[in-house]
Amino acid sequence: MRPLCLLFDCDGTLVDSEPLLADEMASSLNAVGLPFDAGDYIGEFRGARFRHIVAELERRHGAVDASRLEPLEREMRANLNRRLATDLKPIEGATEALATLSNIPMGVVSNGPETKIRTSLQATGLDELFGDCLFSAYDAQCWKPDPCIYLHAASIMGFAAADCVAIDDSLVGIQAALAAGMTVIHLNRFPDAEETPEGAIGITSMFQLPTVIARLSQPRVMVN
The missing domain is CATH 3.40.50.1000 (HAD superfamily/HAD-like)
Structure with a gap:
């Protein structure tokens, strides 16, 4: 069987969770100068690793100071977890x-x-x-x-x-x-x-x- x-x-x-994730990604990525709309995640990057998305956006729009990426991801995930616990x-x-x-x-x-x-x-x-x-x-x-x-x-x-x-x-x-x-x-x-x-x-x-x-x-x- x-x-x-x-x-x-x-x-x-x-x-x-993807609408919440896309919204938090957009806020975080725009804050470091990487153009990103929540619809971009659903349309192009759904399921992809966050760092893969960052790398692709950097290829298109220019590099971000590497020292900003780890705290950026950490803050994004903390904000997302708070929203997941209440809104998911x-x-x-x-x-x-x-x-x-x-x-x-x-x-x-x-x-x-x-x-x-x-x-x-x-x-x-x-x-x-x-x-x-x-x-x-x-x-x-x-x-x-x-x-x-x-x-x-x-x-x-x-x-x-x-x-x-x-x-x-x-x-x-x-x-x-x-x-x-x-x-x-x-x-x-x-x-x-x-x-x-x-x-x-x-x-x-x-x-x-x-x-x-x-x-x-x-x-x-x-x-x-």
Whole structure:
């Protein structure tokens, strides 16, 4: 029976944190002279590592004093965590889908720091479903689209990559999970603007997830 393990992205897949993140990024980046609008994150950089975004903006607009970047990121994340704790909501359908799938081992695999993952899950009441199965790229020191973060999570949870299903909304996450050799479900909440990559299964709502997982869990028919 498959799958044996479900690995969820966090931002944009389980919790609706991206508007808050984009707003805080815009405030911080504009403060150091890097032009950035909240819509730029959703449109171009969704799921990307903060330092990757900074590097790309510096390439376009000129370098920022390197000594300002660490305190800038630290302050941005502190402001974001405060807002996550009070304003964050789960993605529509996520609570219901996870309740239905709670008999399958589950983990969270995110490009964000573990403190942000924990804050997000606690604020939305999803934390008990995952326990300590939280995998941050900052701890693994590899970021999506590198597959190593998904491979790291599968290994720690004791599953082969082929026995895992990754559920992710961002293209960098889809690329990482496909490269890891996992079955991949793309939560495409913007189907008019974004296509599901080849090799991934597309859904437009988390309400659809249990049906897809049930289909994947059917025993394979062996043909002689």
